[in-house]
Amino acid sequence: MDDTVIDIERLENRFGTNVVHQDLNLTLKHGEILGVVGGSGTGKSVLLRSIVGLKPIDAGEIRVFGQRLNTLSAAQRAAVERRFGVLFQQGALYSSLNLEENIALPLVEHTPLSRQDAEHIARMKLALVGLNPSAAQQMPAALSGGMVKRAALARALALDPDVLFLDEPTAGLDPISAAKFDQLLLTLRDALGFCVFLVTHDLDTLYTVCDRVAVISQKRVLVADTLANVAATDDAWIQDYFHGPRGRAATHAAQEAT
Numbered sequence: 001m002d003d004t005v006i007d008i009e010r011l012e013n014r015f016g017t018n019v020v021h022q023d024l025n026l027t028l029k030h031g032e033i034l035g036v037v038g039g040s041g042t043g044k045s046v047l048l049r050s051i052v053g054l055k056p057i058d059a060g061e062i063r064v065f066g067q068r069l070n071t072l073s074a075a076q077r078a079a080v081e082r083r084f085g086v087l088f089q090q091g092a093l094y095s096s097l098n099l100e101e102n103i104a105l106p107l108v109e110h111t112p113l114s115r116q117d118a119e120h121i122a123r124m125k126l127a128l129v130g131l132n133p134s135a136a137q138q139m140p141a142a143l144s145g146g147m148v149k150r151a152a153l154a155r156a157l158a159l160d161p162d163v164l165f166l167d168e169p170t171a172g173l174d175p176i177s178a179a180k181f182d183q184l185l186l187t188l189r190d191a192l193g194f195c196v197f198l199v200t201h202d203l204d205t206l207y208t209v210c211d212r213v214a215v216i217s218q219k220r221v222l223v224a225d226t227l228a229n230v231a232a233t234d235d236a237w238i239q240d241y242f243h244g245p246r247g248r249a250a251t252h253a254a255q256e257a258t
């Protein structure tokens with residue numbers, strides 16, 4: 001059985017003369033957590049944005065659930081995108097809405113649910129990510145960084161997505177909050193069965209949650225494989241990244257945990 005959910009072939013992305021991706025190939029498989037890493041500016045966020053429809057691609061093809069995105073009508077494309085949950089790196093919540101309203105918003109916009117029912121589901125999603133019912137009425141500004149990330153995750157899960165896109169979800173969190181977020185992600189993936197496209201710089205996250213890791217370098221995916229195979233790849237950036245001081249610390253921590 002073909003377990004491919006997203007299949008990217010010969011993708012090209014550019015901004016003017018700045019070619020960000022060229023001949024980039026990558027797959028995301030059913031139920032997996034795929035970590036996407038690479039140096040700053042290598043195009044991890046642009047890749048995410050082109051899959052979720054925020055950046056038109058310049059060449060190549062992206063197939064999602066077997067459908068070629070660039071051949072779909074606007075309505076068909078919207079139906080595909082409804083199966084995505086996205087957590088962006090920067091401020092994922094509306095500051096003028098409380099948490100319950102923030103999470104209910106996609107439900108009100110994309111389903112025939114009444115506001116009351118949407119807010120009821122929003123409270124269930126808050127519980128799912130480990131937030132106390134009393135948090136429902138709080139405004140984003142009153143929350144810790146870890147709580148904001150959890151609430152943003154609850155919003156990304158509002159429409160029960162099949163694919164979750166996370167852009168550096170643990171950036172800016174202290175190590176304990178980051179580790180709790182990683183565990184939450186694993187628990188939810190196991191319970192709900194979605195697959196995850198996870199852009200991260202966090203080595204601990206790679207070691208803790210990712211089934212496979214894709215390295216973007218020189219405008220393409222250099223390697224996409226298990227962490228052990230990626231770390232053993234003969235490439236200067238990969239060797240520096242995985243076997244430099246931070247990489248060694250993350251390996252050590254992962255070994256201690258098993």
Ligand SMILES: Nc1ncnc2c1ncn2[C@@H]1O[C@H](COP(=O)(O)OP(=O)(O)OP(=O)(O)O)[C@@H](O)[C@H]1O
Pocket residue numbers: 015018020038039040041042043044045046047
């Ligand atoms: N809207 C845009 N207009 C012009 N250039 C852009 C735009 N968005 C991204 N770029 C360029 O695309 C390249 C890749 O950017 P991107 O944000 O995807 O990198 P990244 O790998 O996610 O980096 P980081 O790890 O620092 O977040 C960069 O050269 C960036 O300047």
